[in-house]
Amino acid sequence: MTAASPTPAQPETLELGYSFCPNDTFIFHALHAGLVPSPLPVREVLEDVQTLNDWATSSRLPITKISYRAYFSVMDRYVALRAGGALGRGVGPLIVTRGEVGDLNGKVVASPGALTTAELLLRMVYPDAQVRRMRYDEVMPATARGEVDAGLIIHESRFTYPQYGLSRHLDLGAWWEGDTGLPLPLGAILVRRDLPAQVQLDLNAAVRASLDYAYAHPQASAAYIREHALEMEDAVMQAHIDLYVNAMSRDVGDEGERAVRELQRRAVAVGAAPASDLPLFVGEALVSGT
Structure with a gap:
């Protein structure tokens, strides 16, 4: 009698942290709702950005939104996705x-x-x-x-x-x-560096697909965005999305990379972050062959 094959373990669910802000709920709705492929299932964890920044210092979440300023202090544990972030012109505090x-x-x-x-x-x-x-x-x-x-x-x-x-x-x-002369880097989406390199790349693709889905099906995420927008007026909610979600949210691009590196350089110069030679974005080590 042939022994039965062991039952495969259920896939791990990764907690994905992002804010209540319309730009984040717009980008991540399709991924959270399972409307686009993902290498692993994700579960939303919604918090304000400062809480997510604090949590990143203890590596609490495997995928998380974070301020670029905070990212520079946790680069030993996290690497940024190229998709899903907030960079641009006219977006500053x-x-x-x-x-x-x-x-x-x-x-x-x-x-x-x-x-x-x-x-x-x-x-x-x-x-x-x-x-x-x-x-x-x-x-x-x-x-x-x-x-x-x-x-x-x-x-x-x-x-x-x-x-x-x-x-x-x-x-x-x-x-x-x-x-x-550069756009301003505000927020990044990070994954833990201890995740396999292919999973990191696949998660980047999943976030990009989630954003593409949001643009292609704007009504699909409307209720989800409204649910978390508190008392925000509809016009303000849409203006928020229009301002903070742009081409660099789909891919940071060469100019975005230069901006992030300049912000990192200045953060180190004023003593706000430690220097680091680690790759800033997923895939860099693969491209360089290291």
């Missing part, structure tokens, strides 16, 4: 105030998190600003109440700050573009 403030060195600025790209840029422009950290959705109310001299805002806040009686002090994205 803003510094807002209740009125004319002038030089912010020595002033108190509310920040959405120590590991955000936004705070790294603030440090480059105003190295002596006094930072007070809080959750990103608390920054504008605190600034409007006069609890801080200025607020560093990200995400959909760049569309809604006038509702709080606030004025734009500085567009940090415009400052970056003017200083470097």
